[in-house]
Amino acid sequence: MKNNTLRSHLWHCLCTLFVASLLTQPVPVSARDIAAIRASGKLVVAVPDVRTPPFFFEDQGELKGLDIDLAKSVAESLGVKPVFNREAKSFNGAVQLIASDHADMAAAKLSRTLPRAQTVLFTDPYIVLPHALLVNRLRFAELARGRPVAQVLQQFSGTIGVIAKSAFVDFAHTNFPLAKIVEFDNWDAAVDAVSAGKITAAYRDAFEIKRIFKVRPDLVLTVRSVIIEDITDTIGIAVGANSFHLHAYLNLFLSQKNIKYSSDQILSRYEKFLQ
Secondary structure, eight states: OHHHHHHHHHHHHHHHHHHHHHHHSOOOOOOOOHHHHHHHTEEEEEOOSSOBTTTBEEETTEEESHHHHHHHHHHHHHTSEEEEEOOOSSHHHHHHHHHTTSOSEEOSSOBOOHHHHTTEEEOSOSEEEEEEEEEEHHHHHHHHTTOOHHHHHHTOOSEEEEETTSHHHHHHHHHOTTSEEEEESSHHHHHHHHHTTSSSEEEEEHHHHHHHHHHOGGGGGTEEEEEEEEEEEEEOOEEETTOHHHHHHHHHHHHHTTOOBOHHHHHHHTGGGOO
């Protein structure tokens, strides 16, 4: 009898400890997901306070561009209004707004990178662009010394300009470890520097290289493009690390709407917004 009582007491204690351990386990705290977004009547979209035509830019006080159209379309499909959060001053800043739950999603030509993927979820890419260099003709020729372009790129030891706090800072360090990386406040400043011969090359995606020749055709006298076909920049929408429902919804949205752009498609569809 005493043994039965003891066993019963031990069993009760074990059950109590088990339940207590469950109650004290960390409970996942979800970021705003679809239910909360619909209940609030608004979709908060992070877009950095920089000008990146034709993806996002301000025209007479109104936000326009490919990413703005995309965000508005997503909001419409959810039956809510888009609200744009422009507190971020850089692309990385827009990612931080998502990671800190200050916005529901970021549609802002965001490159999907491993460091960023540690804090947010990215959708499947809706834009895929080859990497490219805008090189100063004279300085690149001095560096190449007659060698094939592919060989020069493999051992590139010149100076490369990139936009500060953008994905291309990491891309440059990874893909051109021998180069000296120079960060600029914006793309135009990097382009001016390579045109003037202050740096050997400016590094970004193929679309931006094609765009700059369309808006500044005079550059052809001092610079040329080098497209790196085997390295691509995949652009996705970022959402909070716990916004699983929204993440799945956006992937389905992109798939069903068949939203996936190439450089030439963007240039054709948004040519009037290139400036």
